[in-house]
Amino acid sequence: MLLIFARAQSHVPLKILSIEDGTVLKDFNHLLHRNKKVDFIEQFNEKLLVKQENENLQILDVQNAEVKEVGRTEFMTxxxxxxxxxxxxxxxxxxxxxxxxxxxxxxxxxxxxxxxxxxxxxxxxxxxxxxxxxxxxxxxxxxxxxxxxxxxxxxxxxxxxxxxxxxxxxxxxxxxxxxxxxxxxxxxxxxxxxxxxxxxxxxxxxxxxxxxxxxxxxxxxxx
The missing domain is CATH 2.130.10.10 (YVTN repeat-like/Quinoprotein amine dehydrogenase)
Known part of the structure; x- marks a missing residue:
């Protein structure tokens, strides 16, 4: 389960919890572009999809911190x-x-x-x-x-x-x-x-x- 906390100016605090017992599996900050609203943050297993207004889609693997980006003209919100x-x-x-x-x-x-x-x-x-x-x-x-x-x-x-x-x-x-x-x-x-x-x-x-x-x-x- 993904917990999304109130964003700071340049990042948003995130936690991933175990559904079974509430154990914190991952606790980290995801960097954001300043002064741009977050369109969505979605979790799918170990993948995190993050999209800000007029920015590329980011696909983050929370296990190894690898990030893939999809151009904003290819992937619109x-x-x-x-x-x-x-x-x-x-x-x-x-x-x-x-x-x-x-x-x-x-x-x-x-x-x-x-x-x-x-x-x-x-x-x-x-x-x-x-x-x-x-x-x-x-x-x-x-x-x-x-x-x-x-x-x-x-x-x-x-x-x-x-x-x-x-x-x-x-x-x-x-x-x-x-x-x-x-x-x-x-x-x-x-x-x-x-x-x-x-x-x-x-x-x-x-x-x-x-x-x-x-x-x-x-x-x-x-x-």
């Missing part, structure tokens, strides 16, 4: 992180885009068709599979489809390693499990179900996706 502990990678979310990085400061994956719906990265609408191979998100829909309202998006499933979109649920390919419904009514109900999704969950055992939307409705998407 994200709005959220998701750490992939199984694969020793981390996801960053910025301006509705997702990127995958390793702890050498290298960009591993950019996604070809995974523009997130929410600009502020609401991670309630994102699910990472247990093997950390797929990301499932509520994404921007097909803007060329005149039948789809501006509030309807799509559920995109992408490979984290390749960035390829492997599946997509949208108003063009989803149907209701109600045979008696007319096609036009079915299409509109599917569009409604893809509007303003506020939460998303994937049941890996049943191979079903559950979504909840702003209207208080829950939908199950299944093969």
């Amino acid at each position: 994200p709005s959220a992180f998701i750490f992939l502990y199984e694969n020793q990678l981390f996801l960053t979310f910025r301006n509705q885009t997702v990127s995958v990085w390793n702890f050498r400061g290298e960009l591993v994956t950019s996604f070809e068709d995974h523009e997130l719906w929410h600009s502020d990265c609401n991670t309630n609408n994102i699910y990472i599979t247990s093997n950390q191979g797929l990301i499932i998100s509520f994404c921007k829909g097909d803007s060329n489809n005149e039948q789809v309202s501006g509030k309807a998006g799509s559920i995109n499933i992408s490979n984290i390693w390749t960035g390829k979109c492997v599946a997509k649920i949208n108003s063009s390919n989803a149907t209701l499990d109600e045979d008696k419904k007319q096609t036009r009514i079915q299409n509109q109900m599917v569009v409604d179900a893809l509007e303003e999704i506020t939460s998303l969950y994937f049941d890996e055992e049943r191979n079903e996706i559950y979504t909840g939307n702003n209207h208080g409705l829950v939908h199950v998407w299944s093969n």
Whole structure:
């Protein structure tokens, strides 16, 4: 566990504790650029990610004090992180885009068709599979489809390693499990179900996706 103390002018005091018994494993000061705010300090096992405003990303190995830097034009401050502990990678979310990085400061994956719906990265609408191979998100829909309202998006499933979109649920390919419904009514109900999704969950055992939307409705998407 990382403890971050109030910064001094030129450094920030940090402690890394054992979760099991509270033992202090590391106690040190990390040097900072004066008069520049700290965008974030994040810990991942023995790695520490530190970013200040308009400065390079620093990836510090707290065991040997080795530091790698990623240029500020290559790595801009994200709005959220998701750490992939199984694969020793981390996801960053910025301006509705997702990127995958390793702890050498290298960009591993950019996604070809995974523009997130929410600009502020609401991670309630994102699910990472247990093997950390797929990301499932509520994404921007097909803007060329005149039948789809501006509030309807799509559920995109992408490979984290390749960035390829492997599946997509949208108003063009989803149907209701109600045979008696007319096609036009079915299409509109599917569009409604893809509007303003506020939460998303994937049941890996049943191979079903559950979504909840702003209207208080829950939908199950299944093969």
